[in-house]
Amino acid sequence: MPSEISEENCFVALTTDLLDAKQIMDRVRSTTRDNFAGKPVKELEYTSYEPRALQSMLTICKAIVEKHSLTSIAMIHRLGIVPIAEESILIAVSSPHRQAAWKAGEEALEECKQKVEVWKKEEFGGEEGGVWRANRDGATGVRVEKGEEERPAQGPHGPILRPKVPGERGHGAVVRPNAL
């Protein structure tokens, strides 16, 4: 039987039971970001180029294992409609060293967000329709409806902060699979 106390958004407990990751994650679920630039997001929808995305995820994982001397790593991304407050990605790592594990987990997430061929559409509800998000600069993405000509002056996917390098088309450096 767990003994527990909680105050506002903090929950603490002691137990002799088996620890259940999902149960404790459920305790913090309501803190997930549910708006973009003040607009409430109703739900997210993810689509993917699946075989390409899996290759990129594997390449990232192998590089992270090597770099941080991990024992192992697992990465999974959810596709389709994901209600607000449900996870879209989970990364688990095991490592002999605690600090390396934290660092590796964060780095794996950043790499995933930059490189994996998964696209997020944010549904705001109402008449506005969904918006394809781009993981760069926190800029508003491309509205789904056709025929609207309103573009941000700085480019289709947000401000360009540095000149393009050859072969780059707005993603950052060109990804070479197996060359991380």
Next chain:
Amino acid sequence: MSSSTKAPAGHFTILYFASASSHTSKSSEFFAAPLPISKLFPKLEDQYQGFKAKVLDSSLVTVNLEYVDIPDTPAEDEFMIKEGDEVAIIPPVSSG
């Protein structure tokens, strides 16, 4: 989105994702092969007005799951898209 879409003889498959799919209102289609890679964006712009500025200029391209460079001008020895190839337009990604 399936990548097993089989192109008819003499054609390649092109896959559209995210904003590319919204702009074309398609997830995939077939084009005649072979096609030099430098001709791909002009051909797509012909078919879908405004596609280049709105989507392609910020997109990458894969052929059979490998990223390829898109030259700005045609070259003698440039990459050719072959019959049966699977080409994909990859807009800026947004996982997580």
